[in-house]
Amino acid sequence: MSMTGFDLSFRHLCSPYTTLRFEFPTQTRRKIQYGCTCTAGRPALCSTSASSTAVSDSNENHVGTSYGRRTMISMITILFPLHRSMQHSCANAADDLLLLQEEIRKVLTKGKAAGVLRLVFHDAGTYEIDENSGGMNGSISYELDRPENKGLKKSLKILLEAKKTVDETITVSMSDVIAVAGAEAVSLCGGPKIPVQLGRLDSMVPDPEGKLPEETLDAIGLKQSFKRKGFSTQELVALSGAHTLGSKGFGSPIIFDNSYYKVLLEKPWLSSGGMTSMVGLPSDRALIEDDECLRWISKYADDQDLFFEDFKNAYIKLVNSGAKWKRNS
Template structure:
């Protein structure tokens, strides 16, 4: 178990072998291991930053490159409010604690070793290990120290602009009448994912699988999105996987559902997914739960995602409105009445949900609370389009 602590209250490093410019704000991170004490101090240095927030981000970037676990939000790194953090580089020797006290008089928590005799026992072995670690990690330091955190913000801004361009293009071609087909496309591209084999997922392979029986009719939605792709490229390049994920989210929003922010960067597969991985429409409630569990989805997520059937010609209210009427009709079970025997009201898999006790719990919850349905659908959708994804 490691404790992370931040020295504070000193603006100079005189006495520890490192001269610092006092106007620069630095940070020292000390780590102690209660298990083997293989590290007496983990020393990180950051360049000057405009505020403590950017200092933290820059430090965590360095920690990630060095393979050091970041502190949690409740740790001392986050609790410390002092803007004048001190940089401290202390050689790993038997008088480590004394030197640390000289450069870091006050601490958030205790650091380094607790017993000089024990340090003496391990000193030789630890020095050899640390020499090896330093020789491996030293070439990484220039990249860490000279990296620009501003580039991360710039990349995020560029992605946000690109996402809005894709959304705008989707809305030019995807109407309410086409929304159901586009949503179905999302489920049939991401649906073949298998948690055990890690195959499938949102990878655009659906364009190679249109001849399969379960994908009948999806070629129409592919033609619509082909127009979107042609309108975007070459100025805005977009993979099929990203385009389908964004188009599905926009289809929900176009029909009055929640706005779903989709992250970009998915790579397309050059091969079709294995066959026979889509859940069959004739499954019972318990079989559906097992099928979705094999893909990494809970019963709640299964029922929430099924709410996408509120749009389209499945007999669940207005075919162009995304709402919770789907669940209310499932509870009414109109297909059991004589006058509705010949009507098309949902698939067998839809009708199976209220017959399963675990699924029924969530059917009831969403029938009573549309906001809850919107929140849970958003979370489940984002998980669906990110599961098994290979990114740039």
């Protein structure tokens, strides 16, 4: 720390730190070299005689130094408590997330991962940009009797167990629980680690019906549906890779990898007879017939790391779509 300025580095906050450098006004640190530089506001420092120049310089330097010190102390008084407050807030958020992750891991198994990940998609997948409706808001709790959500009651039930335990310490929304649980399901099965922010607010009513992409859509219909939700074709293909988990026939049902894309390229459903004809949904098979989708399918089949990175980014976007946030988040 010097009289010309000081650095405050926020190195332990939630976002990448920024170094802030405060420079005091030049007049507070300069040395007077050329006679009297007083203004009408400082008459006591003035003298018209040459013999008083040294005294004037001394007084000017003393006042400048004093002013600089007061300014620096004032800055520190304001900024250091803010720095500590931000650190405390981020530390609390990290602790809350860790607690939620630990409780989810207690109830989640690889065999349940596909169902939990499907729960994420069916809660967040109702989002529509133009209508500003749906999205990641926990409304799936009110929509379980809809045909497209068949089988999700079990997945929600195990997450409610985790939520009940967490709520004894902190209050967490159902939408936060679902978003974090999906990320944990992917990680548990060997996929990428996905950071999820907490602070979503839950809806108290169901989302409008008919907003999820239908399983019978062709590639054009799928791209149009995802576009209405704010997702590109690349993001559509990346998110579709979640079908590598579960019983749809893409590799191991409990391993998250790029098998989905490799199997799509093989088109096993074209083989006569056997279970190969049951691989994937109609919407999965439609992707391989679209040139734009095929380009991304080929990339992900060749490069699992690329798939993991793109899936992570698309997942974060998905669980933030349509979310309403607490003010302090």
